[in-house]
Amino acid sequence: MIKFPIYLDNHSTTPVDPKVVEFMLPFFTEVFGNPSSKSHEFGWKAEAAVENARKLVARLINAESRNIIFTSGATESINLAVKGAAEMYSAKGNHIITTKIEHEAVLDTCKNLEKKGFNITYLDVDDFGIVNPEDIRNSINDRTILVSVMYANNEIGTIQPICEIGKICRSKHVLFHTDATQAVGKIPVDVVRDSIDLLSFSSHKIYGPKGIGALFLRSRIPKIRLYRQIDGGLQERGLRAGTLNVPGIAGFGKACEIANSLLNGESKRINYLKNMLYNGIITGLNGVKLNGHPDKRIANNLNLSFEGINSDSLILAIKEIAVSTGSACSSETAETSHVLEAINVDEDLKRSAIRFGIGRFNTEEEIQYTVNKIIEKVNYLRHISMNSEKGKYAEA
Numbered sequence: 545m546i547k548f549p550i551y552l553d554n555h556s557t558t559p560v561d562p563k564v565v566e567f568m569l570p571f572f573t574e575v576f577g578n579p580s581s582k583s584h585e586f587g588w589k590a591e592a593a594v595e596n597a598r599k600l601v602a603r604l605i606n607a608e609s610r611n612i613i614f615t616s617g618a619t620e621s622i623n624l625a626v627k628g629a630a631e632m633y634s635a636k637g638n639h640i641i642t643t644k645i646e647h648e649a650v651l652d653t654c655k656n657l658e659k660k661g662f663n664i665t666y667l668d669v670d671d672f673g674i675v676n677p678e679d680i681r682n683s684i685n686d687r688t689i690l691v692s693v694m695y696a697n698n699e700i701g702t703i704q705p706i707c708e709i710g711k712i713c714r715s716k717h718v719l720f721h722t723d724a725t726q727a728v729g730k731i732p733v734d735v736v737r738d739s740i741d742l743l744s745f746s747s748h749k750i751y752g753p754k755g756i757g758a759l760f761l762r763s764r765i766p767k768i769r770l771y772r773q774i775d776g777g778l779q780e781r782g783l784r785a786g787t788l789n790v791p792g793i794a795g796f797g798k799a800c801e802i803a804n805s806l807l808n809g810e811s812k813r814i815n816y817l818k819n820m821l822y823n824g825i826i827t828g829l830n831g832v833k834l835n836g837h838p839d840k841r842i843a844n845n846l847n848l849s850f851e852g853i854n855s856d857s858l859i860l861a862i863k864e865i866a867v868s869t870g871s872a873c874s875s876e877t878a879e880t881s882h883v884l885e886a887i888n889v890d891e892d893l894k895r896s897a898i899r900f901g902i903g904r905f906n907t908e909e910e911i912q913y914t915v916n917k918i919i920e921k922v923n924y925l926r927h928i929s930m931n932s933e934k935g936k937y938a939e940a
């Protein structure tokens with residue numbers, strides 16, 4: 545039996561896993577201490593919980609716990625990494641390299657730095673949404689202090705050649721930051737293998753609570769230093785002041801532990817559901833185009849354009865299914881997606897794009913229902929559309 549509405553917007557956020565909720569509960573009541581209180585048991589217990597979570601968060605990306613800084617989410621981690629490095633190393637240089645398809649958290653931060661005199665290179669991607677590592681190599685100059693390239697895209701799911709980019713940055717002695725919010729917990733992310741210096745991610749994209757995230761900060765010689773963005777106490781090695789969100793951190797740790805234990809099996813299952821959705825839709829409809837790379841993509845993402853359809857009309861027609869047009873962050877504005885723009889999707893197809901984000905709690909029944917509904921409503925909307933020429937979108 546299907547429970548409506550069906551949630552297929554897991555790039556935007558995920559429900560908290562019930563096991564995570566259960567694990568968090570005592571941290572609101574019994575273990576409520578402040579980890580900075582060193583003089584009593586309440587503080588010690590909270591500190592122990594935080595340090596346990598730090599280990600679990602670190603393990604998911606093959607890092608050491610001392611290299612994890614807790615923040616309020618990926619947006620804050622990105623701000624700390626990018627602004628923190630820019631301000632700290634401004635004497636060395638003022639050049640930063642990123643891509644045109646980053647999340648707003650990165651793009652906006654870079655725009656802000658531009659106003660302060662930094663020089664930002666926004667690299668193009670190919671029509672699949674992949675950045676060429678050689679373009680990064682060629683853009684690095686002696687004023688370059690940071691390269692920031694996302695691990696996997698939140699709209700089209702494309703996975704970047706992070707390992708190659710990491711090697712290039714390491715060999716050129718340039719810091720490498722990656723926004724891995726959509727990759728962590730879905731594909732194996734390894735900060736050692738990928739030569740990553742700074743990595744941002746978030747709990748609420750991996751079935752943990754909202755308002756908690758992490759920044760990985762490599763310890764290496766010479767030590768990476770960041771200019772802190774929040775002043776106050778000396779929490780988180782002085783890099784992020786403020787009382788720690790102990791329930792959030794405990795839940796984030798639990799979510800990482802679960803993600804780690806499920807990693808392979810879950811991505812296989814989600815890939816199976818994704819293929820079922822995709823094959824079902826393209827078997828039933830003509831004029832459907834996949835946005836992004838056919839296989840270098842995270843398993844849970846399906847971004848499709850439907851010829852002759854306006855995505856807002858389709859979304860209204862399938863109210864019982866929660867999906868999004870473009871990215872959830874930019875859907876508050878009327879602009880079309882900067883990501884679809886960067887991969888050269890035609891104007892009409894850009895306005896007809898729908899992002900499906902499959903998650904841990906979706907079922908085959910839900911996917912089958914979605915396939916049928918999409919086919920029915922796309923056929924209907926094409927049929928009533930004045931502009932569609934007769935017969936052009938005949939049912940397949």
Ligand SMILES: *Cc1c(COP(=O)(O)O)cnc(C)c1O
Pocket residue numbers: 555556616617618619620647649694696697698723724725726745746747748749757
């Ligand atoms: C969701 C998301 C963010 C922002 O994460 P928050 O924890 O909500 O601040 C950043 N980058 C990507 C790729 C995302 O998907």
